[in-house]
Amino acid sequence: MALTELLTLEVLIPWLLSMIFGIFVGATPGLTATMAVALIVPISFNLPANAGLAMIIGVSFTAIFAGDIPATYLRIPGTPASASATLDGHALAQQNRGRFALILNLWCSALGGLLGVAALIFIAPQLATFALKFSNFEYFWLAIFGLSLSAVVSAGHTVKALLAAALGILISTIGIDTSVGTPRFTFDSVALTGGIQFIPVMIGLFGLSEVFRNVLRKSDVSPDAARPAEKVSMLEVWSTMWKRKSTIAKGAVTGTVVGALPGAGADIAAWASYGIAQRTSKEPDTFGKGALDGVVAPTSANNAAVGGAWIPALVFGIPGDAVTAIVLGALMMHHITPGPEIFTHHADAVHSIFTIGLITQVLLLLAGYAGIRAFGAIMRCPRHLIMTGVVIFSIVGAYSLQNRFFDVWIMLGAGLLGFFLDRHGVPLPPLILGLILGPLAEKKLRAGLISSQGNLTDMFTQPICAALVSMLVVIFLGPPLWKIWKSSKA
Amino acid sequence: MSGSPLLDKLRAYSLSGFFVSLGITAIILALRIPKTGFQSEYDPGPAAVPALMGLSLTLGGLYQGLLAWRHSETTSPLHLKAFWILAGGLVAYAVAMPSVGFALSTVTLVTWMATWLGSRWWMSLLFALGIVLLVQILFGQLFKVPLPQGVLGLPF
Amino acid sequence: MAMSKALALFSFLQLCWLTACAPPQTASDGSDFPNRNLTIICPWAAGGGTDRVSRFFADQLEQALGKPTIVTNRTGGGGAVGHSAGATAKPDGHTLLMGTFELSTMHGMGISHLTHEDYEPLLQVNADAAAIIVRSDSPWASVGDLIEAIKAAPGQVKMSGTATGGAWDLARAGFQLAAGLDVKDVLWVPTEGSAPSIVELLGGHIDAVCCSLAEAASQIESGQLRGLAVMAEDRVSGFDGVPTVKEAGIDWVAMGWRGLLVAKDTPAPIVTTLRETLQTIAESDAYLTFMKQNRFGHEVKVGEAFSDFLAAQDAQWQKVIAAAGYAK
Structure with missing residues (x-):
């Protein structure tokens, strides 16, 4: 059925409009993909079921890509999943290759999304069953694996990177402890009991500190520092992708698997993929300085993760992230009960989701181009006006997260901190890794210790734990050992 | 401002000083986190991770201090004046917005900042009005974020 | 340069002046209620059950009172942040709180000082x-x-x-x-x-x-x-x-609930208006259908009945916290 019913104007127009809306929301720092979906859902209820579903799925994929646009041009991640685009994507933009990086990014996003949906179609039950095997210690090791990437994104300053990660973890412990409900570092302030949200920290750390850096080197913001327009050849984009097909494949697989884990999401998927790409690259030193692999790897992973999150959602009715949680609610309202039987009992609904997921990737190319063009036009404004605009959007973005000024102050504080650390050569991405993964590592370690009644051997002997630990060892000790072995042979 | 040897010294040790003082504060505060009666005996408790991070920051900070002492790592001096002016402007903006309202405070800040960075004042003012309009349409209408209204009682 | 400095000073003074002037207050005996947008604070994340119920009421209130009604998710602190935002909001009836079960337990657990007595309860909308x-x-x-x-x-x-x-x-x-x-x-x-x-x-x-x-x-x-x-x-x-x-044979009942509350000291006429409007919504067919589709339990208690329920809940949970040895 699906295809002919979907390719009608009544469906296509709201679908494409919602995706353009997704571009705006995703590109605005402070507004996440979840927010985009939450805003679309009430509108979608007034439309036929297919159109509503198409809008929701469309908006979730677009918002994740759109987050990479400001990350690349301005070094401000639009969504948490796009923080890694501030590394190589932004480095390319500084070499006046931003448009190329983004178009490459867009195509890899669509391809990653396609592979994620393909996994949903073909191996959902198997992957979902695998995801259920993850319990506390498994998630703990996954978080440790992510945290160890601090060393990968450290640009040679390993100790400083670890310090930044420790600082991130420390900041993440502020607020009510999620395991036993004890207040930590709250100084009797109600706002602090909620902890430090990492989105305002991210905006301040990257966005605002970048404005400070630019303003202090006044030459960069003087009205006549505009750059010549950049020409991008599609042939170059496609040949770049062809040369990096293994990176795309690795990214998509990482993204799908991590996305399918109910306790992890697109943000962790992007970082894991970046780390794996760097560690298995022949030129690991180019990462962070504008390596094309560094653009391709995280972006194929984060969109694949969006598809991956649908796997436990459909198979077990478990939301993989807040976006699928909202969609599950919507499905229940349409009397579609997710669960192992959904593939037989509600085959029609499942096929619509599959088809919508696939067509969305094509529409993503359209909406994404529009977004890149619009943003590119903004980037031709004089630099000092852009910097002023960045300040306003950083503040409004932080405010709009929960409509309160507390987050604005956190953002301003993070901006000063980021500026200070940056000046002293401390890499900032590890701080974000600490903020995202610190709580996961702590919570899961403690729950694991309680659940196993202090049995530490389980931590290493459970099959998935053992696999993750060996992966950690191979990835970090492998390259140096390989070097020693090779030099001893020579 | 780069001439004073004392300032150079301070700058060289500021990073290590920052981490060490933060680390020690974290350890002290972590040890004061209250214990709950119902915590499982296998749970390392809410204070364990903060204390461990405090310790890491202290040790890492000391190591940075050692490096600074041996190599006297130098950072180039800054136009700190510009930094404080901008930081002060942003703080004033955030303080004023709840009572003044989003529209008026933003027009003021943008006009000032763009002019300060080198554009003509009337151009800055036009730009400021444009930004306020854009934010109002995007956030106020499309994203349904209630922006502070303030004295004028404008719809935004 | 001098020009920009002067402008900077001018802008700053302007900001100071504007800060000093207090914003005008609208007389709130309730006669002109509602006179601006309404907000429902949801103490839990977007996409969850409480968020869905909040958004349903926002939509219906907007139609009933004719003012845009927005849901704001104030999450964190095991519900403490959102509940506190509801209690400290301006008591003019424009900010409502979708309170939950945790209001009955969290002060006993030492997470927050808030109790139901810090609010003017409007009505209970659900019990599971x-x-x-x-x-x-x-x-x-x-x-x-x-x-x-x-x-x-x-x-x-x-x-x-x-x-x-x-x-x-x-x-x-x-x-x-x-x-x-x-x-x-x-x-x-x-x-x-x-x-x-x-x-x-x-x-x-x-x-x-x-x-x-x-x-x-x-x-x-x-x-x-x-x-x-x-x-x-x-x-x-x-x-x-x-x-x-x-x-x-085990004599035990444990109810999770959701209900709308406003800050203490909200003028009585406004509370009455809100209670009447919300009761109509909560007893409508649309709400019954919505609750059924979401499998939520439909339970409506208005005003006094809701206050009594909250007081009873408080007493019940205090007892459990003490008996379980959870008290701090």
């Missing part, structure tokens, strides 16, 4: 009883089997549902006390809520979950999970196959 939920292939056929298993191996049966000391943990603690068991006879593994607990249960990492039947509806309806018993006075409609713990 706590339930014990197991995998379909679980060896336990009844709550009696579970109690036998706990007695046979104290501290070995693993359960979850929230953090340690969270709402559903207190519900199962009260249940154990009523059944003559010690609180520590069950190993409670902390998680962030019912959704991650259900994942752990499906994966076979824990033995049972304590949460509402609505939260596990899709897994129960698809046959992966099964409700063992529900801690309510009567069986829950829509889940008629699940017996109450009272039927097994």
Whole structure:
């Protein structure tokens, strides 16, 4: 059925409009993909079921890509999943290759999304069953694996990177402890009991500190520092992708698997993929300085993760992230009960989701181009006006997260901190890794210790734990050992 | 401002000083986190991770201090004046917005900042009005974020 | 340069001046209510059950009162942040709070100083009883089997549902006390809520979950999970196959609730307007359908009845917290 019913104007127009809306929301720092979906859902209820579903799925994929646009041009991640685009994507933009990086990014996003949906179609039950095997210690090791990437994104300053990660973890412990409900570092302030949200920290750390850096080197913001327009050849984009097909494949697989884990999401998927790409690259030193692999790897992973999150959602009715949680609610309202039987009992609904997921990737190319063009036009404004605009959007973005000024102050504080650390050569991405993964590592370690009644051997002997630990060892000790072995042979 | 040897010294040790003082504060505060009666005996408790991070920051900070002492790592001096002016402007903006309202405070800040960075004042003012309009349409209408209204009682 | 400095100074002075002037107040005897946008504060994240109920009421209030009504998610601190924002909002009726179960427990747990007395309760809109939920292939056929298993191996049966000391943990603690068991006879593994607990249960990492039947509806309806018993006075409609713990001879009821509240000192005429409008919404067919589709329990108590319910809840949970040894 699906295809002919979907390719009608009544469906296509709201679908494409919602995706353009997704571009705006995703590109605005402070507004996440979840927010985009939450805003679309009430509108979608007034439309036929297919159109509503198409809008929701469309908006979730677009918002994740759109987050990479400001990350690349301005070094401000639009969504948490796009923080890694501030590394190589932004480095390319500084070499006046931003448009190329983004178009490459867009195509890899669509391809990653396609592979994620393909996994949903073909191996959902198997992957979902695998995801259920993850319990506390498994998630703990996954978080440790992510945290160890601090060393990968450290640009040679390993100790400083670890310090930044420790600082991130420390900041993440502020607020009510999620395991036993004890207040930590709250100084009797109600706002602090909620902890430090990492989105305002991210905006301040990257966005605002970048404005400070630019303003202090006044030459960069003087009205006549505009750059010549950049020409991008599609042939170059496609040949770049062809040369990096293994990176795309690795990214998509990482993204799908991590996305399918109910306790992890697109943000962790992007970082894991970046780390794996760097560690298995022949030129690991180019990462962070504008390596094309560094653009391709995280972006194929984060969109694949969006598809991956649908796997436990459909198979077990478990939301993989807040976006699928909202969609599950919507499905229940349409009397579609997710669960192992959904593939037989509600085959029609499942096929619509599959088809919508696939067509969305094509529409993503359209909406994404529009977004890149619009943003590119903004980037031709004089630099000092852009910097002023960045300040306003950083503040409004932080405010709009929960409509309160507390987050604005956190953002301003993070901006000063980021500026200070940056000046002293401390890499900032590890701080974000600490903020995202610190709580996961702590919570899961403690729950694991309680659940196993202090049995530490389980931590290493459970099959998935053992696999993750060996992966950690191979990835970090492998390259140096390989070097020693090779030099001893020579 | 780069001439004073004392300032150079301070700058060289500021990073290590920052981490060490933060680390020690974290350890002290972590040890004061209250214990709950119902915590499982296998749970390392809410204070364990903060204390461990405090310790890491202290040790890492000391190591940075050692490096600074041996190599006297130098950072180039800054136009700190510009930094404080901008930081002060942003703080004033955030303080004023709840009572003044989003529209008026933003027009003021943008006009000032763009002019300060080198554009003509009337151009800055036009730009400021444009930004306020854009934010109002995007956030106020499309994203349904209630922006502070303030004295004028404008719809935004 | 001089020009820009002068401008900077001017702007700053202008800001100071404007800050000094207090914003004009509208007279609020309630005659002009509502005179601006309304906000419903939801203390939990977008996409969850409380958020969905909040958005339904926002939509209906907007139609009834003719002013845009926005849902703001103020999350964190185990609900403390959102509940506090509701209590400290300007008491003019324009900011409503979708309060939850945690309001009855969190001051006892030392997470917050807030109690129901810091609000003017409008009306209760939902009640979902706590339930014990197991995998379909679980060896336990009844709550009696579970109690036998706990007695046979104290501290070995693993359960979850929230953090340690969270709402559903207190519900199962009260249940154990009523059944003559010690609180520590069950190993409670902390998680962030019912959704991650259900994942752990499906994966076979824990033995049972304590949460509402609505939260596990899709897994129960698809046959992966099964409700063992529900801690309510009567069986829950829509889940008629699940017996109450009272039927097994255990005298215990644990209710999760949601309800709308406004800050203390909101003028009485405004409170009355809001109560009347909200009651019409809560008793409408649209709301009944919405609650049924989401499997939420429909329970409406207005004004005094809601206040009395909140006071009774407070007393019940204080007792459990003390008896379980959870008090700080």
